[in-house]
Amino acid sequence: MKQGFLSKNPSVLWFLAALGFFTLCVTVLSEAAGIGLISTSFVKTLGKTLCLCLVAVAMDVVWGYCGILSLGHFAFFGIGGYAIGMWLMYARTEIIVVKSLSAAAIPPTPEEITASVGQQIFGVVGATDFPWLWAFADSLFLQLLMVVLVPGLLALVFGWLAFRSRVTGVYLSILTQAMTLALSLYLFQNDSGLRGNNGLSGLQNIPGFEQTPQALISVWFFWASALALALGYVLFAWVVSGKMGSVVRGIRDNESRVRFLGYHVETYKLFVFTLTAVASGIAGALYYPQAGIINPAEIAPIASIYLAVWVAIGGRGRLYGAVLGAALVSLLSSWFTGGGAPNIPLGFYTIQWTDWWLVLLGLSFVAVTLFFPKGIGGLFDLIVRKGDQK
């Protein structure tokens, strides 16, 4: 089955080959391999970028193919990050606490250990007890399950309510923004149980691998991100191909016509919305251990809007477009805002890119929307067509 699908979709094979080659290059040039042409922090940046590409692919499926302009998929991404972050923080703090208490004359009881871990984690928000949210934080397996289940269930319930009432277009976008805003405001509270605006930190330290250098860990996470992107890409390419793709694009172009053909449009939307939310959660769970910290600002509504901008610039309705858009814009963004781009002195005024980058991004977005509605991915059409003419 997969065989036939891949041979009919050569762009998927090209993508996988390119991704494989890229992964190989980064690995060989990393500090872990000894050459060190690519610094460990840059390996992390690239690994994070791959995660952003995955969430962009998901966004492209839900928006570019199914026509649902969700401005909330970064919330699912953040939830995935929080879910894995809870385990990382709990397990690591526990190890530290056990070590420091073991020096004491009387061996500590499990209660004392838990209390001390709670003290360590929640001291910053003036609490010591574990909130109910952390009930499974000591189990990697259960928290991994949360990475999938929490975004999935949230998307399922939210989508069911919204699609069932036939909320579409701008109204749906606003509703997804409201959901995102509510979530981030909730997380900003100190008594949210997730450390308020401190967020979760120290996530780059993987419990049980204290002795492993970050150079190596960064490469592992890079590989995991590349694998997740590859699997996600193949899965979504499969979903949007064939008859499913036909129906999904039909819903985008004329949903009532699809309904009169006998398809239950709401179920399809719910399926796509939930599946992409789960993929976003997984992407987030891989992203934040590389970022090292997650806080509620990450889930701010603007993040989900950026996601839509990446996909629009990369080219809606083609998965590699989403990957290109996310990679290019997010890397450029960290270059400009991180002070990498040289400021331009105009004599009377100096263009500081940390301030002006957003203006540049906004202008590019407007330009792409007006003049290149197919985005960067549209350039491939030109190349392919030129090739055909020869």
Added chain:
Amino acid sequence: MSTLLELSGVSVSFDGFRAINNLSFQIGEPELRAIIGPNGAGKTTFMDIITGKTRPDEGRVIFGEKSVSLLKMSESQIARSGIGRKFQKPTVFEAQTVRENLAMALSNPRGPFDVLLYRKTPTGARRIEEIAAEIGLTDHLTRRSGELSHGQKQWLEIGMLLAQDPRLLLVDEPAAGMTPAEREHTTDLLKRAAATRAVVVVEHDMEFVRRLDCKVTVLNEGSVLAEGSLDHVTKNQDVIDVYLGR
């Protein structure tokens, strides 16, 4: 010929305006029926009610030998129970090929997982070829349907109806914008479809209706003004006053 669809005492108002007024209507299986009437008579609204797009304020809509009410069913359920519809403005999926359009309409299971795991079958492919031949689009199967002419889009939409294999076809102004030759082909198509099914055709063009050669229902201001053969209704003074005389 047994009754397939029955509407009785159906009324619907939009902001106080009665678009359908105590309408009663029956069609058997197989049967071909033409509906005529002035603009705004409620012909499209009549189809909206049957297909579940518009909910009537009162009245009953009964379908099939088990006499199920369509009023509690969703649009997609109604479509799955055997009612297909062609819209006044041709609506095909322009970004997709003719074959994809037809494949989407083929009467296969409609659940997301059925569709996700759907494999092309020789039977399905043959059915698509047959329909394409019927609607004269055999040479256009791989073309994007947005590139088709207006008339061809109308045919494609009729083809999608046939692919659904419904028991009742509702066809809203199929000949609009067609050349005389295309119109003739369209009448043949509809007459053939009506050999085994119930087909309701809304049309303004009298020549077209004459060629359909079937029972005619005249709608005016949301209710039936006259019913019978074309010759019969065109002699009716009320019909001449509100429709033909203008």
